[in-house]
Amino acid sequence: MTRYLRQRILRCVSEIPPGQVATFGDIAKKVGISDARIVAQAISGNKDPKIPCHRLVKFNGSLNTNYSKGDWRDDKILLEQEGVKFIDDKTVDLKNFRKNFNSFP
DNA sequence: AAAGTGACGCATT
DNA sequence: TAATGCGCCACTT
Numbered sequence: 001m002t003r004y005l006r007q008r009i010l011r012c013v014s015e016i017p018p019g020q021v022a023t024f025g026d027i028a029k030k031v032g033i034s035d036a037r038i039v040a041q042a043i044s045g046n047k048d049p050k051i052p053c054h055r056l057v058k059f060n061g062s063l064n065t066n067y068s069k070g071d072w073r074d075d076k077i078l079l080e081q082e083g084v085k086f087i088d089d090k091t092v093d094l095k096n097f098r099k100n101f102n103s104f105p
Numbered sequence: 106a107a108a109g110t111g112a113c114g115c116a117t118t
Numbered sequence: 119t120a121a122t123g124c125g126c127c128a129c130t131t
Contacts, residue, residue, distance in 0.1 A: 005128080024113055028127095035127040036113040042129090044112055056112075064112050 005031065009042040016055045019083040020099040021092050023059045030101045054078045061087070061094035 008031045016022050024036035031039075036059070043053050044067065054075035057063055063072035072090050080086065085093045 028113085033127070035125095037111055037126075038113095038128055040112045041110090041127095053112080058112090059114050067112055 005033070005038070006042040009039050010046065010048065010051050013039075013043060013051050013053065013056060016052060016099050018052075020097050021055045021057050021061075021079065021084060021094065022099045022101065023057055023061075023094070025059055026099070026101045027056070052078075057092055057094070061092045061098075063090045063092070 009027060012027050012030050013022075024039045027039045028034060028036045033039075039056070043051060043056065046053070054066065063075050065071050066075050076086065076090065079092060084097045087093045
């Protein structure tokens with residue numbers, strides 16, 4: 001299950017449509033786990049460019065220091081290009097751009 | 106097998 | 119409003 005779990009997480013992340021964001025916790029719940037850190041670990045060190053890790057933000061919408069790219073600025077630029085609005089320099093407008101994750105299947 | 110670790114979440118101080 | 123502390127679960131060594 002372990003590797004599948006990671007694959008599942010990565011898949012969920014890749015399913016986040018452009019212009020929307022999701023929190024680690026959302027993804028976690030979506031795949032049926034209760035710990036956001038698992039999600040963080042799953043995407044950490046991932047070298048698949050198809051995974052839009054920049055659409056993952058913290059629970060409050062703040063960007064994190066992106067360990068893959070450098071820092072949150074890169075993510076901010078990407079997100080802004082996709083249409084996501086920021087309410088703060090490093091905080092996305094979760095209220096309006098958070099993806100609706102229905103309960104996991 | 107056990108201990109250490111983390112790109113978090115959340116309540117409380 | 120910002121900062122601190124604890125919990126949580128699977129992964130890595």
